[in-house]
Amino acid sequence: MFRKILIANRGEIACRVIRTCRRLGIKTVAVHSEADSGALHVELADEAVAIGPPAAAESYLKIERIVEAAKRAGAEAVHPGYGFLSENPRFAEALEKAGIVFIGPPMRAVHLMGDKIESKKLARAAGVSTIPGVDAPVADAEEALARAKEIGFPVMIKAAAGGGGKGMRIARKAEEVGQSFRSATNEAKSSFGDARVFLEKFIEEPRHIEIQVFADKHGNTIHLGERECSIQRRHQKVIEEAPSPFLDEKTRRAMGEQAVKLAKAVDYVSAGTVEFVVDAKRNFFFLEMNTRLQVEHPVTEQVTGLDLVELMIRVAAGEKLPLKQSEVRLKGAAIETRVYAEDPTRNFLPSIGRLVRYREPKGEGVRVDAGVREGDQISIYYDPMIAKLITWADDRPTAIARMRAALDSFVIRGIAHNVPFLSSLIAHPRVAEGRFTTNFIAEIYGGGWSPAVPDDAGTRELLAVAGAVHRRAVEREASISGQVLGHEMRLAEDWVARLGDRDHPLAIRPLGAGYAVIGAGGGDCRVESDWRPGQTLFAGRVDGAKIAVQVARAGSAWRLARGGTEIVVHILTPRAAELAALMPKKSAPDLSRFLMSPMPGLLVSVAVKAGQDVKAGEELAVIEAMKMENVLRAERDGRVGKLHAQAGESLAVDQPILEFE
Numbered sequence: 001m002f003r004k005i006l007i008a009n010r011g012e013i014a015c016r017v018i019r020t021c022r023r024l025g026i027k028t029v030a031v032h033s034e035a036d037s038g039a040l041h042v043e044l045a046d047e048a049v050a051i052g053p054p055a056a057a058e059s060y061l062k063i064e065r066i067v068e069a070a071k072r073a074g075a076e077a078v079h080p081g082y083g084f085l086s087e088n089p090r091f092a093e094a095l096e097k098a099g100i101v102f103i104g105p106p107m108r109a110v111h112l113m114g115d116k117i118e119s120k121k122l123a124r125a126a127g128v129s130t131i132p133g134v135d136a137p138v139a140d141a142e143e144a145l146a147r148a149k150e151i152g153f154p155v156m157i158k159a160a161a162g163g164g165g166k167g168m169r170i171a172r173k174a175e176e177v178g179q180s181f182r183s184a185t186n187e188a189k190s191s192f193g194d195a196r197v198f199l200e201k202f203i204e205e206p207r208h209i210e211i212q213v214f215a216d217k218h219g220n221t222i223h224l225g226e227r228e229c230s231i232q233r234r235h236q237k238v239i240e241e242a243p244s245p246f247l248d249e250k251t252r253r254a255m256g257e258q259a260v261k262l263a264k265a266v267d268y269v270s271a272g273t274v275e276f277v278v279d280a281k282r283n284f285f286f287l288e289m290n291t292r293l294q295v296e297h298p299v300t301e302q303v304t305g306l307d308l309v310e311l312m313i314r315v316a317a318g319e320k321l322p323l324k325q326s327e328v329r330l331k332g333a334a335i336e337t338r339v340y341a342e343d344p345t346r347n348f349l350p351s352i353g354r355l356v357r358y359r360e361p362k363g364e365g366v367r368v369d370a371g372v373r374e375g376d377q378i379s380i381y382y383d384p385m386i387a388k389l390i391t392w393a394d395d396r397p398t399a400i401a402r403m404r405a406a407l408d409s410f411v412i413r414g415i416a417h418n419v420p421f422l423s424s425l426i427a428h429p430r431v432a433e434g435r436f437t438t439n440f441i442a443e444i445y446g447g448g449w450s451p452a453v454p455d456d457a458g459t460r461e462l463l464a465v466a467g468a469v470h471r472r473a474v475e476r477e478a479s480i481s482g483q484v485l486g487h488e489m490r491l492a493e494d495w496v497a498r499l500g501d502r503d504h505p506l507a508i509r510p511l512g513a514g515y516a517v518i519g520a521g522g523g524d525c526r527v528e529s530d531w532r533p534g535q536t537l538f539a540g541r542v543d544g545a546k547i548a549v550q551v552a553r554a555g556s557a558w559r560l561a562r563g564g565t566e567i568v569v570h571i572l573t574p575r576a577a578e579l580a581a582l583m584p585k586k587s588a589p590d591l592s593r594f595l596m597s598p599m600p601g602l603l604v605s606v607a608v609k610a611g612q613d614v615k616a617g618e619e620l621a622v623i624e625a626m627k628m629e630n631v632l633r634a635e636r637d638g639r640v641g642k643l644h645a646q647a648g649e650s651l652a653v654d655q656p657i658l659e660f661e
Contacts, residue, residue, distance in 0.1 A: 009081030011371035014041035033059035133200025159188035165235035211259035240296035245434025302334035343416035356414030424564030451566035464525035601625030
């Protein structure tokens, strides 16, 4: 067994590998950029080596620096995690030349499967079902259009190197091919250093289901069941689970057998994932093979009881797999949600900033894989993932219920994040039924997402919580010593809860360990909790039922969120409510003439000039942040008056880019 391993990665996967190494008694070496000098993975590792500036291209993607760091630290092996250099054959070759073990598959398998065009050819030759398409890179947009017409729309324009949803665009008609080709090419080059793209038929009503394979150096190859990864946004997985609620035993067995057949065809070793697209009739087609650990590997770990990182390390050290295919047992159901630093109310644009508050949920069947802690900075340079939240139970409905409760209890403040959106997804009836495809999010939230208004019962509960927290906050304020005589704060029992344009009279009275809130949404509630002012999570009971609510105060207003729903309620005295109703309403400033940067990022290009007439839908500018390209388009016809920013500038959120006349 290795004595010391270097982790060529950052964030939650680096922390994940470190935890397993620590349990196995293996010392670890972290590498880090200047931006990550105080990161959690650096703190957890036994040693740390600086490898360059913040940009990944100048640090985490520098092969020679990481190899040199491993040699200098005396690491016998390197675990690449996922992303970055995990599927780069040149990295594996450089490690081999240095006499360092690459904890992953052989270079031949990395090379063959890392090229999506060659892997498709090989899969077909091995007898694996494949998607119709073009088995060669397309040179330019003109060739892409010609090929697309041959295949038939819709087509997928897809990066030949890499994966993870980067460098992928769908063209549903001829007019979309040019822009889709350019965006896919640029993103592929930025993410993988390889601009080649190819085309294949886009399967309608698709489900994305993948098989976890594992092989050792002694000729043993097995699969560990499937993962359902169909709930995606822009080809990025959002929710994953094991097993799939869609597959029957016959299809499951056939997919597993084909995945093992492909792994054997390339003499595979270590952890790998064979991804399939599955249509409505359970016909399945090879999509790609990821020659690395997957982001969603925890759900497989939860249902198999295996530590996949440990298996990777043991196989790399020459040990045999500890079980045969007949011994693989899947128990229960596991679900994973990806928690990202992005604003779902602004089309999921990246968010940067400091984690002012960060509290992970706990409880039976709850697991959190994270690479951050309170006070950390989410930067513009890397993937926006904050954490992975995993729940497990003996059955799928219970796993979903645990996920809903855990999301409600996940406290993140200081940046925008997608937890409320995840709560909306996991609570959707179609998710409970297992009735979804990769188009699910686009179908349900095609017009964008915003927190839902709770139903009557939900409103009643949130109003009761609002009344209770406001009463407790006022109690604290009234107890402050040294108040001006004659102006002391006095406790009231009668209040008005203003929700939108409706007023709800409330009576809030102490009752045992909590409060009786009378009149909340037309009913009476008993609220119990040890919540104190300043806490961002209200955990307690309403009429005996457990409840977790995110709370934030701004003056007399309380913002309460739960399960993807949200209300903003003002708790006022009757007199204050009367005065507030007489106050004039302020109008928001008119910014409709400006194109504002929707996120912090690099202004890659500006496609227009001052004085130019533009049509609705025409490209105006391109912004890049967190390894993703975002094209900004005109919302209506108009004429550009003035440019406020130039290509190459770093923009802040809501910074003007240009102004229309």
